[in-house]
Amino acid sequence: MDLATILSRIQYGVSLGTHFIFPPTTLGLSLFILLAESFYLKTKKDVYRDLSSFAVRILTLVFALGVATGLTLPVTLGTNWAQFSKISGSVFGVQLAVEAVVAFTLESVFIGVLIFGRKKVKPGLYWLSTLLVFLGSHFSAFIIIAANSWMQTPAGVVFDPTTGKLVMDNWLAMNFNPSTLLRFTHTIAASWLVGCFLLFGIAAWFMYKGRETVAANKMMSLAGVVALVSALALPILGHASVLEIEKYQPIKGAAMEGVYKSTTDAPLYALGWVDEKDQKVIGIPLPGMLSFFYDFSFDYRVRGLDELAPNPADRPPVQSEFQTFRLMVLVGSILIVVLILGLYFHRKGTLTRKKKSLLTIVACIPLPYIGVETGWITAEIGRQPWTIYPDPAIGFPGLRTADAVTQGLNPSYVLFSLIFFSLVYIVIFVVFFRFLPTIIKKGITPGAEPLPEGGEK
Amino acid sequence: MTLLAFWQSYWFILVGAALFIFTWLDGFDLGIGMMLPFAKTPAQRQTHLNTIWPLWDGNELYGLIGGGAIFASFPVVFAGLLSGLYPWVVILMVFVMLRPVSFEAWVHDKKARRFWEFLFSLSSFFIPFVIGVAVGSTIAGLPYNAGMVWDPAHPFWEALSPLSVLMGASFVAVSLVHGSAYLVRKTTGELAQQARSNLLTQTVVAAVLVLGVALVALLGGADLTGAPGVGKPLAPIGVPLALVLIVVALAGIFITRSREKDSRPFVFSSLLVGGLWVLIGAIQFPTMVRSSISPDFDLTIFKDGVSNPIYSLQLLGILGFIGLAIVGVYTVFVYRIFKGKIDASEMHY
Numbered sequence: 001m002d003l004a005t006i007l008s009r010i011q012y013g014v015s016l017g018t019h020f021i022f023p024p025t026t027l028g029l030s031l032f033i034l035l036a037e038s039f040y041l042k043t044k045k046d047v048y049r050d051l052s053s054f055a056v057r058i059l060t061l062v063f064a065l066g067v068a069t070g071l072t073l074p075v076t077l078g079t080n081w082a083q084f085s086k087i088s089g090s091v092f093g094v095q096l097a098v099e100a101v102v103a104f105t106l107e108s109v110f111i112g113v114l115i116f117g118r119k120k121v122k123p124g125l126y127w128l129s130t131l132l133v134f135l136g137s138h139f140s141a142f143i144i145i146a147a148n149s150w151m152q153t154p155a156g157v158v159f160d161p162t163t164g165k166l167v168m169d170n171w172l173a174m175n176f177n178p179s180t181l182l183r184f185t186h187t188i189a190a191s192w193l194v195g196c197f198l199l200f201g202i203a204a205w206f207m208y209k210g211r212e213t214v215a216a217n218k219m220m221s222l223a224g225v226v227a228l229v230s231a232l233a234l235p236i237l238g239h240a241s242v243l244e245i246e247k248y249q250p251i252k253g254a255a256m257e258g259v260y261k262s263t264t265d266a267p268l269y270a271l272g273w274v275d276e277k278d279q280k281v282i283g284i285p286l287p288g289m290l291s292f293f294y295d296f297s298f299d300y301r302v303r304g305l306d307e308l309a310p311n312p313a314d315r316p317p318v319q320s321e322f323q324t325f326r327l328m329v330l331v332g333s334i335l336i337v338v339l340i341l342g343l344y345f346h347r348k349g350t351l352t353r354k355k356k357s358l359l360t361i362v363a364c365i366p367l368p369y370i371g372v373e374t375g376w377i378t379a380e381i382g383r384q385p386w387t388i389y390p391d392p393a394i395g396f397p398g399l400r401t402a403d404a405v406t407q408g409l410n411p412s413y414v415l416f417s418l419i420f421f422s423l424v425y426i427v428i429f430v431v432f433f434r435f436l437p438t439i440i441k442k443g444i445t446p447g448a449e450p451l452p453e454g455g456e457k
Numbered sequence: 458m459t460l461l462a463f464w465q466s467y468w469f470i471l472v473g474a475a476l477f478i479f480t481w482l483d484g485f486d487l488g489i490g491m492m493l494p495f496a497k498t499p500a501q502r503q504t505h506l507n508t509i510w511p512l513w514d515g516n517e518l519y520g521l522i523g524g525g526a527i528f529a530s531f532p533v534v535f536a537g538l539l540s541g542l543y544p545w546v547v548i549l550m551v552f553v554m555l556r557p558v559s560f561e562a563w564v565h566d567k568k569a570r571r572f573w574e575f576l577f578s579l580s581s582f583f584i585p586f587v588i589g590v591a592v593g594s595t596i597a598g599l600p601y602n603a604g605m606v607w608d609p610a611h612p613f614w615e616a617l618s619p620l621s622v623l624m625g626a627s628f629v630a631v632s633l634v635h636g637s638a639y640l641v642r643k644t645t646g647e648l649a650q651q652a653r654s655n656l657l658t659q660t661v662v663a664a665v666l667v668l669g670v671a672l673v674a675l676l677g678g679a680d681l682t683g684a685p686g687v688g689k690p691l692a693p694i695g696v697p698l699a700l701v702l703i704v705v706a707l708a709g710i711f712i713t714r715s716r717e718k719d720s721r722p723f724v725f726s727s728l729l730v731g732g733l734w735v736l737i738g739a740i741q742f743p744t745m746v747r748s749s750i751s752p753d754f755d756l757t758i759f760k761d762g763v764s765n766p767i768y769s770l771q772l773l774g775i776l777g778f779i780g781l782a783i784v785g786v787y788t789v790f791v792y793r794i795f796k797g798k799i800d801a802s803e804m805h806y
Contacts (some may be wrong), residue, residue, distance in 0.1 A: 098773065109512050112791060
């Protein structure tokens with residue numbers, strides 16, 4: 001792999017990794033805002049309106065940074081991944097255009113109403129705007145995840161061997177390719193967990209500080225319940241995803257579990273270390289459990305990398321797959337425990353007195369982000385060495401990442417863009433970590449706290 | 458004309474329309490952004506931002522739609538142009554990212570507002586300038602070879618030519634005119650007065666630059682003969698039409714700027730943006746990127762392999778049209794919520 005390709009991969013990884021902090025937060029917040037606003041419309045209790053407005057203030061910052069980091073992504077498909085863009089243009093071009101016109105515009109125009117329209121529009125119309133922001137952001141997520149899933153499990157296209165291009169002939173089949181629905185629901189559940197756990201954690205912080213008693217209590221219940229339901233859905237959807245991967249991308253599946261040799265009665269390693277040289281996993285095996293997980297039968301023969309991808313050049317990095325997958329599962333499990341205990345003591349009414357537990361919840365705020373990032377890394381590193389997976393059914397031999405990059409790309413250009421983009425991302429992180437606390441510290445209920453001068457926006 | 462050629466032409470016009478809407482809507486907030494640090498008092502700067510606050514995010518999206526339209530219809534142009542203009546695109550994207558970031562930071566960081574205003578202004582300048590240079594360079598010609606990619610033997614600064622630099626400057630000047638016209642429409646008192654007097658200077662500068670673009674293009678900066686058998690079918694009608702639109706717009710701004718009918722300058726500045734894009738489209742059609750190596754290597758929309766196959770063009774041609782119509786309806790609706798004069802009061806929920 002040449003230098004330009006390596007640098008381009010680092011750049012895309014850094015860009016998408018930075019971006020992927022914000023949209024999941026947006027998705028979770030948009031659901032919370034819709035729920036809070038629905039309760040407000042029904043009960044007319046001010047606390048729901050205040051919670052909704054508080055979440056909108058956070059959403060404003062998160063959405064702006066999400067847009068800023070998101071705009072470079074399709075552009076770098078053109079600058080760095082020109083071959084990919086040419087080969088998949090009839091799919092990706094259409095998909096990104098539909099996303100821009102149908103979903104993203106809806107979301108951003110009505111976020112404007114959420115931010116500035118509280119006093120200018122009637123409550124019913126304001127509620128409708130929260131619904132449209134919810135729908136817009138989720139539709140946007142669907143289109144993008146469908147496109148990404150298409151790279152994993154291509155469908156709805158024919159392969160033209162003379163030009164080397166994939167030509168779309170069925171838009172719906174492309175969107176609903178074999179992995180879209182599971183990957184979409186899995187990602188959405190994770191996003192709801194991200195956004196709502198953030199609010200759950202903020203509520204714990206207010207309780208720790210003894211501020212905003214009424215509003216923080218409500219926020220903890222509402223956000224906590226949504227986060228818990230999402231967190232409980234994740235292992236179910238995740239397991240279904242694993243089965244789908246085993247069927248359509250078995251090499252990725254084998255790498256995630258560190259299976260080198262095909263075997264029945266395959267063990268599952270809860271934790272471990274992959275010895276890539278000797279091609280084995282060192283760790284605590286649960287005998288036969290992997291076979292059992294795949295087929296409810298210890299006799300199920302799990303195919304290993306030796307059989308699936310005899311050539312090591314056709315394998316993704318096994319250690320990375322094995323560890324990021326486990327980290328994601330670990331983080332999800334911790335969050336389920338934290339949410340169950342937190343909600344239990346909250347319901348009993350004793351949580352406000354447990355200062356250490358409250359601080360633990362606050363300290364867990366980064367965990368959902370680690371979960372979505374490691375999940376994303378597992379999915380995309382596991383796709384390697386392919387950018388678009390092979391599809392023998394249409395005679396498509398696959399597009400290797402090394403062939404997807406712009407031909408004759410000057411590595412010094414990529415270094416230049418990598419440095420400048422990274423500097424901007426640092427600014428973005430600084431802005432996010434400096435001003436998210438500013439928004440939180442201003443409190444939930446307007447006028448309840450001594451606001452710093454003006455208290456604008 | 459074959460059905461494929463029809464859809465290819467349709468998409469050429471749709472791409473142009475999306476880029477026009479982008480420069481028309483985002484144009485005024487870019488212009489206002491550039492002028493932000495030059496407003497005298499904090500209250501005036503707050504008013505500046507209040508005029509564009511709820512709208513600029515949605516406006517910027519039309520740039521995304523324009524780019525998406527090129528990718529969806531002519532992926533080879535999308536990939537070829539972005540990878541060819543790599544360093545320029547990086548500069549553009551750095552400022553595209555810094556603009557919303559400086560906006561958000563401005564809201565929360567009261568101590569460093571002058572700095573964030575400066576950064577917002579700088580971003581608002583570079584975005585139209587680099588886009589203008591890129592558009593100008595596709596007219597003046599770029600070193601595209603037989604493989605429809607930028608020839609590696611040619612350095613990146615070949616994008617700079619008298620025409621492309623003039624075009625970049627024109628985009629900046631037109632954005633300023635458009636921004637001032639919007640301020641005249643949305644503000645009152647001293648600020649509107651200031652905007653009116655800015656409008657005079659800016660219109661003179663824009664007139665010189667835009668007519669300069671037309672002059673340089675017609676005197677040989679652009680290729681007006683076109684590909685054999687196709688030529689430049691829109692040029693004979695489009696170029697005179699564009700010149701009439703531009704002259705009417707410039708004259709209109711001059712005449713209406715001093716009157717009390719405050720929204721008229723904005724109508725004429727919109728006409729100016731439209732005229733500029735009619736000029737660009739008329740000079741270019743059916744070429745997307747002119748090759749400076751040989752006319753045979755021009756990226757024209759009818760060339761084999763440049764456009765997407767008919768299924769994609771047709772599907773999105775219809776879906777996109779319906780989608781944009783719906784977007785248009787609700788955008789107008791949201792604009793109406795925020796209509797009327799704007800003052801310096803802080804914007805609460």
